[in-house]
Amino acid sequence: MEQLEAQLVRWRRDFHQYPELGFLEMRTATIVADMLETLGYTIQIGNEVMAPDYCMGKPGAEETHRHLEWAKENGAVPKYLDAVSEGFTGIVATLETGREGPIIAYRVDMDALPITETSAEGHVPVAEDFRSTTSNMHACGHDAHTAIGLGLATKIMRQKDQLSGVIKIIFQPAEEGTRGARSMVEAGVADGVDYFIASHIGMDVPDGHFIAANNGFLATSKMDVTFTGIASHAGSRPEEGRNALLAAANAATNLYTVPRHSDGATRINVGELHAGSGRNIIADHAVMKIETRGETSEINNHVKGQAQAIIEGAAKMHGAEYDIELVGEGESAECSSEIAQVLKETAEAEGLHSVMKSDASSGSEDATFFINAVQQNGGQATYCIFGTELAAGHHNEAFDINEGSMISAVEVLYRSAVELSGQ
Amino acid sequence: MEQLEAQLVRWRRDFHQYPELGFLEMRTATIVADMLETLGYTIQIGNEVMAPDYCMGKPGAEETHRHLEWAKENGAVPKYLDAVSEGFTGIVATLETGREGPIIAYRVDMDALPITETSAEGHVPVAEDFRSTTSNMHACGHDAHTAIGLGLATKIMRQKDQLSGVIKIIFQPAEEGTRGARSMVEAGVADGVDYFIASHIGMDVPDGHFIAANNGFLATSKMDVTFTGIASHAGSRPEEGRNALLAAANAATNLYTVPRHSDGATRINVGELHAGSGRNIIADHAVMKIETRGETSEINNHVKGQAQAIIEGAAKMHGAEYDIELVGEGESAECSSEIAQVLKETAEAEGLHSVMKSDASSGSEDATFFINAVQQNGGQATYCIFGTELAAGHHNEAFDINEGSMISAVEVLYRSAVELSGQ
């Protein structure tokens, strides 16, 4: 046991040093795949488990290729590189116990953020020499999630005689920006799953505490909007222009006028707007980064629909073409109480202070695609949180966790497999 | 001659007392028709000379009917009332001389304005007891134009042996708002016309002065815009509304952003906007009165096209339906120099101080539809101005003319017929 605890730390620190953005987790995924196969799992990787059409906000070919070169030079396992070379970096590890029983699936995520890690001396990764080697950073704990996933895989394989049915461990790319889960669900990864558990560490839950069912995820849609007009010299031929900047400015203003919804909270934001190429030229190009949120998927879809009409209308007003690219999406979800109850008890048995559920608003998550898909097929699903002490908030350059929390997470998840496989 | 001069004054004062708005000139038209027929003209009246589909900004059935009752009680000639009862109040009087020659047409307009005439003692119509009996007013001189048209008809009939070819005198409704001319042109009134002369008195040209060719008319389109959304309680169900007020507000703002045109001056204005029915209701209805102008018809059409796109886009943005009703339109026009030269010389012969042409911007006029149609068919056309002393500017409640100018106008126009019929 102590050995696994130490291994979790080694894994996590390795991933921490080599953070990779969503759909670019090539080093991470090939290392994970290699370990899983070595452990004895059947693995599926790449577009076997990801539907390309549903990858949202995926980097372009050039950036993907550039990162492939980086991965090659930074420790990726060559054997699996072909499978992930186009950015389809998801993995599903499957263990058929040979005994009749349910299909139980665990999801972890692997991607990092475009944040430069602090180099402050007091920051543990600096002090203990595993600070990120790039300008990206694991500032949300997905390095720990990946390590926990590997720890769980190790523990399960060791104790597979305790289990029946089928165990799947899902390593998902691109959770940041809620971009990757849907492509795995659309590829069939959730099909037939009876029990599904996603988990996260931290999230302002204290060390030693556990939440069995976290429901407060807002549905969200993230969109990149482009307006294309016609350039013209603003002094000599103003009438020949079609002003993409004006289309975007009107879209931006009116997006904030989408009405409140009486069924629950909504949000809409135009976070960025960039238009035009010269002071005396009618702008022929404008881009905006926007996002909508809703307390439920239905509310979010209502807001999203109105946002699309506003963008279309604004383009029409100024004779511009428009394009809306969906670059991320998350649903709302309601965890299943039965499986949450099992987890709560399991966590208590492990000595964690457990709470059945939280409805507090807690951002967006695309594990909700898995949860909703499993529930629609008659399965049970939940999203649980393992508390840990944080050095700084999520997405902060000084983010860090208490690495000791990882082993508890592995234990609770492993025991949940034992409990659920007997049901 | 002196008798005709006195008659012009009597006619003009009678029309002045009973002003009628555009497409409602029922009393005026039936009196005119009666006189013309009595003089010996062949007359065409009503929708014989007006294409209903091209009447713009025509009052509704109810208002038309109400005015018909008024006309009956205020001196309309019953014999012609049927022909004009639906508001098609145009008349064309034709004299076939029996001698070969060109078709020469003169246009006068008959409508008044929704302005309440001053009751100041110094105002001549007050002092001499012919002030308007209604809350409308002949504040642009069309009462004098109608009298001049009758005077011209009288003079021509008396001297018809001097003339050859065909003479037409066109009494047009609804020049204000540039609404009536097009329906007469579309009904064929300009067909075959070799020489066309429209005239106006006043327009800041001094008494005794004459402009043979006035070119400065801006092309214009006048539109009534309606947005229809869906009402909803703004507090309890904001998401169910489709906000017509927001659509209109955005349309209004963006209409002013229609770009300048490098080929000439443009104008656009949203003169009125009315939306909504209660403080706490999402507005389901909004109306706007707008107009565009351009130094040429082409420029105006460019502005109008962009305005329509803006209205459509604004409606789309907020899920509203929209309707654009064209309620008035005028073209730009360039007078023919040959006919203008004839007029200039004729006016000089009558002792007027004459100028060949003016390009100064001078509002909009729908006689331009006649001018362009005649020129397109190979004819010549002009728009001339007879100066007169004004008591106050056009469209002012104290507007009044020097009635003595009318007889010169009749003389010049009559002599132009003599000159042109010999060509």
Next chain:
Amino acid sequence: MEQLEAQLVRWRRDFHQYPELGFLEMRTATIVADMLETLGYTIQIGNEVMAPDYCMGKPGAEETHRHLEWAKENGAVPKYLDAVSEGFTGIVATLETGREGPIIAYRVDMDALPITETSAEGHVPVAEDFRSTTSNMHACGHDAHTAIGLGLATKIMRQKDQLSGVIKIIFQPAEEGTRGARSMVEAGVADGVDYFIASHIGMDVPDGHFIAANNGFLATSKMDVTFTGIASHAGSRPEEGRNALLAAANAATNLYTVPRHSDGATRINVGELHAGSGRNIIADHAVMKIETRGETSEINNHVKGQAQAIIEGAAKMHGAEYDIELVGEGESAECSSEIAQVLKETAEAEGLHSVMKSDASSGSEDATFFINAVQQNGGQATYCIFGTELAAGHHNEAFDINEGSMISAVEVLYRSAVELSGQ
């Protein structure tokens, strides 16, 4: 007892036939004052109990005077007309029991709505011949509230030996639009009050049911906004205008962009916008009717503050002057549980099915000014609801109540006085 029940119906039907809008309740108030004085109450009326500066959305002098004439001709009691002739129509009736005890105050409201009552045969006021005689209507039950207030006054006076301390019954004008309460509070009407009870009938609470503490009122501000620009001819001198329509259109659009609030629900609406006077004139005048709401007074004030900045900025953008008139305001409030408990028990004793409290959102109410003032001075206050069967929803032209509910309300309120005066 049966006699009082019949009397309640007579009073209510009389008020129903003569509905009066807010700050114009002259007939109602003088009749009420006369009855109260006859019963033996000390009455205060007019600006003794209303601070003129805090009357919001009060009709102008002309309309007030016109209504005074109407009241004179329709049964107002002349003796009190002077006191209410300027529209200060509030009354406070006071009974000093002579025994030591608390000050207990009851508030009822008296105003009607600008709604034309249905003339459908099935509508009880039609069938039983007490339909409104004007184009206004008691479509919210304030006629019944006034009757209940008189019934309560009658009952209390009859049984005054059962009571100690001081009893006040407050007849408030202009609750619709949340306009009248604040002026009474500012005049000191809530000063020293130990127990305060406002009540409403209906509000979707079924017959025989009672809610002791209704907390769900949204804070609200209602504002009339005026923009004043400079008119100019849009064709000939566009640069000389200062476009009030453009200022208003921008204000309207941007008011809807006031951000959501993370502490609770918000609302904002521009219900009406009227601008401009002619198609070809730059508009020099625009008015808007707007309202803000917030789940708490703090949230509403935040929204209101941003709305004011937007209006100021929009005026500045287009060189217009602006004016914001506050024409109505309501606060949020939290009822005191102790007094609510007393009421709940009292209602149960009367056989009503009672509920302690409701937090459901239920529009806005200016009784909240009284509630907050009383609580700030250390008193207790609540807002209770007496269920009744409604023929149609509040503010509907077919609104009607079950008149039988009035006597229960009188009984419960009377008994609350007994209970509270003993505390």
Next chain:
Amino acid sequence: MEQLEAQLVRWRRDFHQYPELGFLEMRTATIVADMLETLGYTIQIGNEVMAPDYCMGKPGAEETHRHLEWAKENGAVPKYLDAVSEGFTGIVATLETGREGPIIAYRVDMDALPITETSAEGHVPVAEDFRSTTSNMHACGHDAHTAIGLGLATKIMRQKDQLSGVIKIIFQPAEEGTRGARSMVEAGVADGVDYFIASHIGMDVPDGHFIAANNGFLATSKMDVTFTGIASHAGSRPEEGRNALLAAANAATNLYTVPRHSDGATRINVGELHAGSGRNIIADHAVMKIETRGETSEINNHVKGQAQAIIEGAAKMHGAEYDIELVGEGESAECSSEIAQVLKETAEAEGLHSVMKSDASSGSEDATFFINAVQQNGGQATYCIFGTELAAGHHNEAFDINEGSMISAVEVLYRSAVELSGQ
């Protein structure tokens, strides 16, 4: 003479190879200064002839310093580098003839554009190996202007016995963007000048043609606008943000609503807008590049004033701070006919086909500051154009001139000095 013609080409080609942007003409200015001093002129350089406060759109210290290093390595004359090291790169060369006479000043400009020159084989600078060595380019002919200025200086010094009074040759920085002239005028460079001549080559005037007085410059103002708001997480704390993107979007839309002017053409453009830093953050920063134009300085100032009000109002609406930096400005100007007549005759004497004046709209120029200043002091001033064959339009990557035109320009300008010094 042939020698000078060859020298002009050498000079022009040298400057062409080393183009420098406005306020960075360090290599050019030091070479020019060195030649002028060598020729015998008294020179003033740097902030002796430029008022720092009136340099508009001047690059920052870092860029200026970086370019200084570049200039050092690319042929700048060290002796003068100190004087221009902070970007004050103007020079005035003065010749006192010692004979009584007028002060005659000639202005040439020296700066290049941020355009990458074509590398097409047919492009003469490519074929003859003097293509720009940097990513900037002399695409407007200022390399030729500088050469003409040096040629004129040479010729004048050679023939100084023909002249009386004082001759000044002004080498101005940063004409592109109309940024540099005003600082020289404010430093007193135009003081006391009796005759002022600015000249340009090309501008669609054919080879061998000459325009003595070009009047069609539009007045213009170029502004960089910054909005500063307050960032906040758009999901969790939307109410705490102050949205700079919304302020900018509203400013942009409304800037296009600045009314047309009845006295002459206007233009306004928002060429660029950049706002925000992340999809889910309320944007706290936005920048816009805008420009206004007017047929006269008065009209432009009217538009500029309204633009400033719109920017201020938009900031106010959304609680943002704003800053407007004037980064370029040009006036309108009317050339003096007397001096233009002298030039026309001089050019004719040189065999050029000469036109007295052109009023055609021709962009903006800051030589207008010199022209207006000289005229205000009672002097005469003009802006003349020497035609030349262009390979492509001004500001095009393939722009090139007929180098043979330069010697005519030198001759005409020299002879004008002779003519004017005798007046």
